[in-house]
Amino acid sequence: xxxxxxxxxxxxxLVCFFCCKSEPKQDQVSSEINSYESFVNAMxxxxxxxxxxxxxxxxxxxxxSANGLRSINxxxxxxxxxxxxxxxxxxxxxxxxxxxxxxxxxxxxxQRVNTILPEFPYDDITVRHLLHHTSGLTDxxxxxxxxxxxxxxxxxxxxxxxxxxxxxxxxxxxLDFQPGERWEYSNSGYMFLASIxxxxxxxxxxxxxxxxxxxxxxxxDTSVFKYQKDESAAMSNRVFGxxxxxxxxxxxxxxxxxxxxxxxxxxxYSTLDDLYKWNMALANYTIxxxxxxxxxxxxxxxxxxxxxxxxxxxxxxxxxxxxxxxNHSGGWVxxxxxxxxxxxxxxxxxxxTNDSGEQFETIxxxxxxxxxxxxxxxxxxxxxxxxxxxxxxxxxxxxxAHYKTSKSEKADAYSFEExxxxxxxxxxxxxxxxxxxxxxxxxxxxxxxxxxNVYDSYADALVIxxxxxxxxxxxxxxxxxxxxxxxxxxxxxxxxxxxE
Numbered sequence: 001x002x003x004x005x006x007x008x009x010x011x012x013x014l015v016c017f018f019c020c021k022s023e024p025k026q027d028q029v030s031s032e033i034n035s036y037e038s039f040v041n042a043m044x045x046x047x048x049x050x051x052x053x054x055x056x057x058x059x060x061x062x063x064x065s066a067n068g069l070r071s072i073n074x075x076x077x078x079x080x081x082x083x084x085x086x087x088x089x090x091x092x093x094x095x096x097x098x099x100x101x102x103x104x105x106x107x108x109x110x111q112r113v114n115t116i117l118p119e120f121p122y123d124d125i126t127v128r129h130l131l132h133h134t135s136g137l138t139d140x141x142x143x144x145x146x147x148x149x150x151x152x153x154x155x156x157x158x159x160x161x162x163x164x165x166x167x168x169x170x171x172x173x174x175l176d177f178q179p180g181e182r183w184e185y186s187n188s189g190y191m192f193l194a195s196i197x198x199x200x201x202x203x204x205x206x207x208x209x210x211x212x213x214x215x216x217x218x219x220x221d222t223s224v225f226k227y228q229k230d231e232s233a234a235m236s237n238r239v240f241g242x243x244x245x246x247x248x249x250x251x252x253x254x255x256x257x258x259x260x261x262x263x264x265x266x267x268x269y270s271t272l273d274d275l276y277k278w279n280m281a282l283a284n285y286t287i288x289x290x291x292x293x294x295x296x297x298x299x300x301x302x303x304x305x306x307x308x309x310x311x312x313x314x315x316x317x318x319x320x321x322x323x324x325x326x327n328h329s330g331g332w333v334x335x336x337x338x339x340x341x342x343x344x345x346x347x348x349x350x351x352x353t354n355d356s357g358e359q360f361e362t363i364x365x366x367x368x369x370x371x372x373x374x375x376x377x378x379x380x381x382x383x384x385x386x387x388x389x390x391x392x393x394x395x396x397x398x399x400x401a402h403y404k405t406s407k408s409e410k411a412d413a414y415s416f417e418e419x420x421x422x423x424x425x426x427x428x429x430x431x432x433x434x435x436x437x438x439x440x441x442x443x444x445x446x447x448x449x450x451x452x453n454v455y456d457s458y459a460d461a462l463v464i465x466x467x468x469x470x471x472x473x474x475x476x477x478x479x480x481x482x483x484x485x486x487x488x489x490x491x492x493x494x495x496x497x498x499x500e
Contacts, residue, residue, distance in 0.1 A: 040065045051067065056280075084269060087337055095314070098197065099293075108127070117165075121168065122175065125137070134308065135188075143173055188265075206226070217286075221274050239335075240255045279348050296311050297343075299311065314328055334354050397439075421444045422453070429460075434465050441461045476488075476492050
């Protein structure tokens with residue numbers, strides 16, 4: 001977390017950076033935003049980062065921008081060549097690696113995984129199950145978190161595929177469901193796909209992609225990066241994830257995680273230009289024959305024949321017989337990313353952000369609206385941002401008073417959303433500000449008494465604050481109001497057993 005002085009330095013650098021980019025005129029920052037440039041200018045004028053954006057139409061780049069910070073320590077600005085962590089956008093490259101092996105006759109999609117990885121402990125899971133997220137494999141992050149020794153040094157020891165796979169092989173965790181029974185997004189599946197690539201090819205996943213995908217497409221700024229905490233000569237102009245601290249004043253790094261070494265489900269870094277090349281190679285079928293991509297962009301199915309809407313590393317935003325549109329989002333540490341590729345019309349856009357998704361929903365909604373020729377309505381700030389700052393400066397009672405005054409007198413100035421208040425409560429709990437969190441969750445119950453979920457959150461805070469009986473009452477109320485919220489029922493049963 002950086003100090004107030006450093007924050008002011010950030011602001012000064014941002015002012016200089018934005019001035020160099022030419023400050024938007026007042027008439028450009030109107031309530032009706034009707035171009036990509038005016039949208040970015042409007043966001044910039046409000047002090048909001050939009051990361052790196054590229055838009056293309058009929059195969060030609062029509063707009064691109066860089067707006068934000070590449071790093072907070074040292075302070076440095078993004079440029080169009082900045083290299084972002086793609087998070088789950090990486091999955092389409094993993095899918096392509098598997099397709100390349102299929103093209104070379106080295107595997108079959110319906111081949112059982114344990115015929116490639118002999119220690120893989122499940123007999124009925126195929127490569128296709130992994131590609132389509134229908135394997136039933138449990139989430140590796142949860143498996144690791146639940147089974148790491150207490151003295152494991154998460155701050156300095158990083159795990160990768162080999163270590164995580166050993167945990168699967170030794171513990172043989174029960175499947176979440178039988179293969180093909182349903183669709184459930186699986187990072188575990190794509191981790192195993194990367195290891196399959198390595199086993200069959202005899203190359204590290206990074207080298208296989210470099211020689212079979214990145215170099216043929218001249219994607220010179222794209223790689224599976226062997227993560228380093230600090231700036232590294234191995235990757236110039238690398239982007240670091242960060243976020244705004246809960247006090248709304250400081251910035252804090254959000255780039256490191258002890259699972260940053262896992263590859264296949266994420267781990268790739270790239271730039272706007274390289275990702276544009278990638279989308280064009282897909283649209284022009286220059287990276288692999290069309291028949292392979294046609295299959296990759298055909299929806300997976302569950303055992304009962306239900307379409308899943310997911311292919312070999314892409315979400316499919318079209319129906320059979322319609323123009324092909326594929327996309328994928330990604331989110332990990334401070335990064336949130338999105339690739340949209342209307343294959344048949346060769347239109348699309350790329351969004352790469354590193355500020356913990358602070359404005360990501362606004363940016364993505366704007367891209368879709370402008371693509372469709374609609375105007376963009378700039379969002380209202382969340383009331384919880386000013387509430388958080390007041391909590392740190394003057395206490396939770398003052399923050400709640402600010403909420404109530406603002407809602408009665410300035411209702412049009414802020415967004416007053418149940419979910420935003422809920423997030424604020426959990427963020428306070430993460431900061432060990434449990435009494436303040438309890439008051440925020442209580443406020444949400446008062447404001448949204450017909451919402452079942454607010455009672456579950458309030459109960460979580462009651463448990464932390466030592467009022468188990470009242471927590472049990474609220475867990476039960478949550479489930480009574482909405483029987484689909486089985487997590488509240490499970491919490492109530494566990495708590496009741498403890499109380500007994």
